[in-house]
Amino acid sequence: MEKNNELYIPVPVDIDTVKSKFLFGLTLRQIVCFGIGIGLGLTVYFLCKGLLGDSIAGIFMMFIMLPAFFFSVYEQHGEPLEDIIRRIWKAQKKLPMRPYQTINTGGITDGCNRTARKNHRKNSQKTGT
Numbered sequence: 001m002e003k004n005n006e007l008y009i010p011v012p013v014d015i016d017t018v019k020s021k022f023l024f025g026l027t028l029r030q031i032v033c034f035g036i037g038i039g040l041g042l043t044v045y046f047l048c049k050g051l052l053g054d055s056i057a058g059i060f061m062m063f064i065m066l067p068a069f070f071f072s073v074y075e076q077h078g079e080p081l082e083d084i085i086r087r088i089w090k091a092q093k094k095l096p097m098r099p100y101q102t103i104n105t106g107g108i109t110d111g112c113n114r115t116a117r118k119n120h121r122k123n124s125q126k127t128g129t
Contacts, residue, residue, distance in 0.1 A: 029080070030072040037068030 021027060026034070041061040048057035074081045 033068050033072030037065040037072075040068065041065035 041064045044064045045057045045061040048060050052060070071081050076084055
């Protein structure tokens with residue numbers, strides 16, 4: 001049988017979206033964040049275990065570990081979570097632009113510009129239109 005080359009469709013591979021796996025199928029970023037989360041969580045657990053008991057210390061450990069795990073896993077459109085937070089922070093800090101506003105002297109308003117309507121009525125009564 002002869003191989004038919006017409007059925008072959010080349011699929012382009014975007015190199016930017018391919019992430020190199022470092023260990024156990026995880027990226028280096030994920031391993032570092034998991035390590036930080038585990039280190040902080042276990043430290044909090046062992047420090048709080050004697051004072052608060054096992055169950056409360058375990059809850060505190062989970063709350064300390066969850067942000068680190070979330071930073072390692074979450075991505076939106078290829079951007080990690082800290083870039084998304086940094087972009088939101090910059091947008092919140094930036095002062096809003098004040099739009100240029102004019103007085104509508106054409107007389108067609110939606111009730112928000114009363115002085116323009118009064119002026120239009122006065123002008124139309126003077127001219128007789």
